[in-house]
Amino acid sequence: MREVRLSIVGFGVVGRGVTEVIRRKRAEIKEKFGLDLRVVAIVDLWGAVLASSDGKSGNEIDVDKVLDALQRGKADGLSPRESLETHGIKVEDMQSLEVIKEVEHDVMVEATPTNVESDGEPGTSHILEALKAGRHVVTSNKGPLALHFKKLMRAAERADRKIGFEATVGGAMPIISLREALAGNEILSIKGILNGTCNYILTRMSEENLPFEHALREAQEIGIAEADPKSDVLGVDTAVKLVILANALLGLDASYKDVSVTGITEITPEALNLAKNNGYVIKLIGEVDRDGKLEVAPKLVPKTHPLNVSGTLNAALLKTDLAGEIVVVGRGAGGIEAASAIIGDVIRIFRSS
Amino acid sequence: MREVRLSIVGFGVVGRGVTEVIRRKRAEIKEKFGLDLRVVAIVDLWGAVLASSDGKSGNEIDVDKVLDALQRGKADGLSPRESLETHGIKVEDMQSLEVIKEVEHDVMVEATPTNVESDGEPGTSHILEALKAGRHVVTSNKGPLALHFKKLMRAAERADRKIGFEATVGGAMPIISLREALAGNEILSIKGILNGTCNYILTRMSEENLPFEHALREAQEIGIAEADPKSDVLGVDTAVKLVILANALLGLDASYKDVSVTGITEITPEALNLAKNNGYVIKLIGEVDRDGKLEVAPKLVPKTHPLNVSGTLNAALLKTDLAGEIVVVGRGAGGIEAASAIIGDVIRIFRSS
Numbered sequence: 001m002r003e004v005r006l007s008i009v010g011f012g013v014v015g016r017g018v019t020e021v022i023r024r025k026r027a028e029i030k031e032k033f034g035l036d037l038r039v040v041a042i043v044d045l046w047g048a049v050l051a052s053s054d055g056k057s058g059n060e061i062d063v064d065k066v067l068d069a070l071q072r073g074k075a076d077g078l079s080p081r082e083s084l085e086t087h088g089i090k091v092e093d094m095q096s097l098e099v100i101k102e103v104e105h106d107v108m109v110e111a112t113p114t115n116v117e118s119d120g121e122p123g124t125s126h127i128l129e130a131l132k133a134g135r136h137v138v139t140s141n142k143g144p145l146a147l148h149f150k151k152l153m154r155a156a157e158r159a160d161r162k163i164g165f166e167a168t169v170g171g172a173m174p175i176i177s178l179r180e181a182l183a184g185n186e187i188l189s190i191k192g193i194l195n196g197t198c199n200y201i202l203t204r205m206s207e208e209n210l211p212f213e214h215a216l217r218e219a220q221e222i223g224i225a226e227a228d229p230k231s232d233v234l235g236v237d238t239a240v241k242l243v244i245l246a247n248a249l250l251g252l253d254a255s256y257k258d259v260s261v262t263g264i265t266e267i268t269p270e271a272l273n274l275a276k277n278n279g280y281v282i283k284l285i286g287e288v289d290r291d292g293k294l295e296v297a298p299k300l301v302p303k304t305h306p307l308n309v310s311g312t313l314n315a316a317l318l319k320t321d322l323a324g325e326i327v328v329v330g331r332g333a334g335g336i337e338a339a340s341a342i343i344g345d346v347i348r349i350f351r352s353s
Numbered sequence: 354m355r356e357v358r359l360s361i362v363g364f365g366v367v368g369r370g371v372t373e374v375i376r377r378k379r380a381e382i383k384e385k386f387g388l389d390l391r392v393v394a395i396v397d398l399w400g401a402v403l404a405s406s407d408g409k410s411g412n413e414i415d416v417d418k419v420l421d422a423l424q425r426g427k428a429d430g431l432s433p434r435e436s437l438e439t440h441g442i443k444v445e446d447m448q449s450l451e452v453i454k455e456v457e458h459d460v461m462v463e464a465t466p467t468n469v470e471s472d473g474e475p476g477t478s479h480i481l482e483a484l485k486a487g488r489h490v491v492t493s494n495k496g497p498l499a500l501h502f503k504k505l506m507r508a509a510e511r512a513d514r515k516i517g518f519e520a521t522v523g524g525a526m527p528i529i530s531l532r533e534a535l536a537g538n539e540i541l542s543i544k545g546i547l548n549g550t551c552n553y554i555l556t557r558m559s560e561e562n563l564p565f566e567h568a569l570r571e572a573q574e575i576g577i578a579e580a581d582p583k584s585d586v587l588g589v590d591t592a593v594k595l596v597i598l599a600n601a602l603l604g605l606d607a608s609y610k611d612v613s614v615t616g617i618t619e620i621t622p623e624a625l626n627l628a629k630n631n632g633y634v635i636k637l638i639g640e641v642d643r644d645g646k647l648e649v650a651p652k653l654v655p656k657t658h659p660l661n662v663s664g665t666l667n668a669a670l671l672k673t674d675l676a677g678e679i680v681v682v683g684r685g686a687g688g689i690e691a692a693s694a695i696i697g698d699v700i701r702i703f704r705s706s
Contacts, residue, residue, distance in 0.1 A: 021675060172673075172677060174531060174676075177533065181533070181697070182693075183386070183696075183700040184700050304661075322374060322525065322692070323527075323690055324684040325684070326526060326527065328680070330676060330680070343536075344534070344536045344537045347536040
């Protein structure tokens with residue numbers, strides 16, 4: 001049995017999802033992979049919980065207790081820090097970089113929010129610091145990889161550590177790890193529906209003949225679109241994911257700024273109808289070919305094409321030299337789905353190292 | 354650089370595809386994976402070509418020369434053995450089991466035809482002999498795995514060797530290797546379109562309002578269906594693949610005989626039309642759930658469902674506990690596609706061992 005000590009940096013939906021999955025799957029992962037996953041540090045803007053500070057004498061955090069405290073505290077209107085302290089969990093005044101550097105652990109799970117405007121910070125610094133300290137990195141944060149892919153990969157190589165980033169694209173849909181599944185193939189181009197919110201809006205517009213604003217409002221009401229939907233509907237999120245795929249699967253050295261981006265805000269029910277009557281649907285497609293041209297724009301997709309997936313689903317088509325075209329479809333979002341991808345990365349790193 | 358010596362047992366479409374892929378990809382595989390793939394033995398019913406018998410003094414077969422000789426000989430109406438000998442390639446009177454046992458090599462590529470009626474022979478004996486001799490096995494032969502899955506896996510474990518069988522299901526479509534991509538997930542059920550011939554026939558029947566016999570004949574004329582199409586249209590091939598998936602991904606210990614099988618021969622254009630008018634298509638579906646119930650039968654699939662793929666495409670839907678539903682779509686057949694899956698298995702075995 002190999003002990004794998006994790007820090008979780010950023011304790012929002014994804015970070016909590018990771019602890020939730022560890023809670024549910026720990027025994028199974030021990031048995032199947034011989035890995036004992038222990039959370040030794042959780043850090044967010046409100047401070048840090050460490051293995052030695054949760055009131056137990058053991059060498060790991062009681063994640064049940066932490067999740068429970070946060071949930072109860074929230075119901076009582078408390079802040080995360082208040083929630084934890086009220087339930088007897090000590091919160092240290094340590095910041096993320098300090099935790100990454102000082103607390104002994106094997107893999108840093110970087111789950112802070114994506115921010116491409118801020119040069120991918122604080123994620124980029126977290127990742128570089130973790131590698132410098134000899135820790136593997138698994139992340140759901142798209143910013144660092146969409147802006148500094150080669151730099152991060154080189155840092156990982158120098159440190160002889162790995163960066164897992166399956167969770168950055170397509171949530172639980174396996175796509176980065178298809179590199180392994182398609183070993184021996186050259187991937188020639190990628191075409192994908194990489195944003196579930198846009199796909200949901202376009203699906204509803206087409207099904208119900210709704211204008212864009214109406215479908216967006218509906219998506220916001222049921223929690224599929226965010227209050228500020230710009231990053232999704234303007235195509236930014238798709239562009240960021242496209243760049244990560246292009247770098248990881250096609251070996252490019254592109255940045256998010258290299259993508260030509262058009263969103264879905266100008267699409268009308270009339271355009272969708274016209275497409276429909278000719279056997280097509282309109283989808284927001286992120287696309288890259290061997291020449292490295294990166295584009296995000298609404299495109300016609302034949303109704304019978306495997307990329308024509310509806311609702312919040314994501315889909316990607318990889319063109320390869322031997323295996324022909326491969327399409328993969330899955331749920332693009334959700335805390336548990338992203339956590340599933342993160343835990344998969346952790347398992348793959350420690351099985352093969 | 355690690356030298357990987359391969360034998361190819363069964364030199365039909367798939368076996369030749371493997372040498373073809375090695376020819377095209379050798380330099381790339383050396384560079385990317387540090388593996389030097391060398392074919393040291395080719396054996397079929399007509400005899401064996403060995404590294405030392407091809408007229409070169411080197412320690413590998415000149416696959417260019419072999420492929421070339423076979424192609425030219427075929428054009429001249431010669432048998433494979435005559436073709437090889439005419440072009441100065443020595444053919445030894447050795448049988449497959451002898452080659453597997455006596456010729457030193459690292460991985461045996463088993464590419465003889467699938468035969469479930471003969472208890473999976475000669476494939477099963479080939480695989481067991483190779484493991485006993487300490488060789489890894491990579492196979493496209495469905496018979497042994499559909500009939501003796503657990504036995505073969507146990508033999509591999511005892512020998513501390515691996516069996517790669519990505520090529521047995523879905524050709525180039527990655528499905529067996531999704532185990533790795535979905536590490537940490539439990540796969541709860543599988544539903545798949547696993548036979549391209551049936552899918553082509555059903556697609557054409559539906560598109561053109563054709564009766565079954567007509568669409569079958571068309572498929573035969575363009576080389577999609579075999580002269581004897583029984584194994585495809587009666588659902589046997591789908592059942593065999595379903596059993597392999599169920600054993601590999603759900604951990605069952607099922608045999609092809611455990612599957613309840615209905616083919617597509619009774620499907621009428623009227624039934625397809627009725628489905629179509631209600632928003633459905635009819636597909637031949639292989640299905641297994643957690644209870645281990647295995648079934649192959651024509652089923653209704655909603656038109657907008659990701660499993661609704663047309664033509665010769667294959668598709669599989671995996672239901673998982675964390676990642677939700679994952680669909681993968683790809684080309685189910687073809688010599689190069691199967692060879693791509695075989696080479697992928699070889700790379701994965703030697704990268705991780």
